[in-house]
Amino acid sequence: MEMVESQQDGSATDSVAESDAVCIQNQPGQSQIPPIAQVSVAGSSAGRGSPAVTLVQLPSGQTVHVQGVIQAAQPSVIQSTPMQAVQVTSVANAEDSADSEGVTDSQKRREILSRRPSYRKILNELSSDPTGVPKIEEEKSEEEGTPSGIPAMAVPTSLYQTSTGQYIAIAQGGAIQISNPASDGVQGLQTLTMTNSGASQPGATIVQYAAQTPDGTQQFFVPGSQVVVQAATGDMPTYQIRTPTTALPQGVVMAASPGTLHSPQQLAEEATRKRELRLMKNREAAKECRRRKKEYIKCLESRVAVLEVQNKKLIEELETLKDICSSKTD
DNA sequence: TTTCTAGCCCGTCACTTGCG
DNA sequence: CGCAAGTGACGGGCTAGAAA
Numbered sequence: 001m002e003m004v005e006s007q008q009d010g011s012a013t014d015s016v017a018e019s020d021a022v023c024i025q026n027q028p029g030q031s032q033i034p035p036i037a038q039v040s041v042a043g044s045s046a047g048r049g050s051p052a053v054t055l056v057q058l059p060s061g062q063t064v065h066v067q068g069v070i071q072a073a074q075p076s077v078i079q080s081t082p083m084q085a086v087q088v089t090s091v092a093n094a095e096d097s098a099d100s101e102g103v104t105d106s107q108k109r110r111e112i113l114s115r116r117p118s119y120r121k122i123l124n125e126l127s128s129d130p131t132g133v134p135k136i137e138e139e140k141s142e143e144e145g146t147p148s149g150i151p152a153m154a155v156p157t158s159l160y161q162t163s164t165g166q167y168i169a170i171a172q173g174g175a176i177q178i179s180n181p182a183s184d185g186v187q188g189l190q191t192l193t194m195t196n197s198g199a200s201q202p203g204a205t206i207v208q209y210a211a212q213t214p215d216g217t218q219q220f221f222v223p224g225s226q227v228v229v230q231a232a233t234g235d236m237p238t239y240q241i242r243t244p245t246t247a248l249p250q251g252v253v254m255a256a257s258p259g260t261l262h263s264p265q266q267l268a269e270e271a272t273r274k275r276e277l278r279l280m281k282n283r284e285a286a287k288e289c290r291r292r293k294k295e296y297i298k299c300l301e302s303r304v305a306v307l308e309v310q311n312k313k314l315i316e317e318l319e320t321l322k323d324i325c326s327s328k329t330d
Numbered sequence: 331t332t333t334c335t336a337g338c339c340c341g342t343c344a345c346t347t348g349c350g
Numbered sequence: 351c352g353c354a355a356g357t358g359a360c361g362g363g364c365t366a367g368a369a370a
Contacts, residue, residue, distance in 0.1 A: 281354085283341060289357055290339080 278354095279342070282343085282356095285355060286341070286357080287339095289355095293357085
């Protein structure tokens, strides 16, 4: 049922001992036949991510650039790091003599939990491979100076960016726009619905917003000079609108600082808020991680297909060469 | 038609990793 | 060193197809 992911040690990806060049010579007196095949391994010193390139010169004189049948250690389908290899060994040792050597369960667990680098990293290393593995694009929305997700509308007098990367624009008159950085799915502006917009009481006013398509741009007005603070509960993310107790410089990311908290209730609210924010961010991170994982697996599958074709070609060529050799020895 | 099962997706937790 | 991001693991919900 559950797929078991095995920890592989590093030896699985170690390349065979490679000579720098392998030349298959003709026998004396067979000058009518050109050198059968010359195989030069150019990648014996190639490190991880730089697979060995093998040049195969065919009898016809054609040179084939073969890569990947016998490759140097590289990010492979079964990815492992040197550190993992050491750790797996240590785990095995620990299982043999855990009691005598005092290896704790937590240590073992920690060692087992050691993981490979991120999918993006692996895939980008693979992408240096000329077999056409595409790169996972780096997110760039947060690095760019201005939020591209906010179309021209009321000129915002205040522009905030939440720690989740969302942009909150508050225009003159209190119009609020919440914009996600351009990523998957939900994008652009989102609707905010006040649940007690009439109340101008101090403290928190919970508003809800529903994700919508980028072309469904909407805005709403907040009475007074309130500001959006934050976060999410359950399935429906919610934002808090608070009347600022102190004047804050515009452009400052809103956050309830510990100094503004007075009562235990506010502390509890803050803790809840932080937790919900963390959950929301982790939720998004998990989505993104799964998306990358799928992409990674797709790339690996395509790589397998390419390598299978190469392998098949090389096997066929080997058979051809064997036939030629045997016919000449007869 | 109902039940079972496999597969997929999602949210959450716990932990590692990388960066400032 | 602290924090945010990334990711494995786990469990739950949903759905399509097979079996009873």
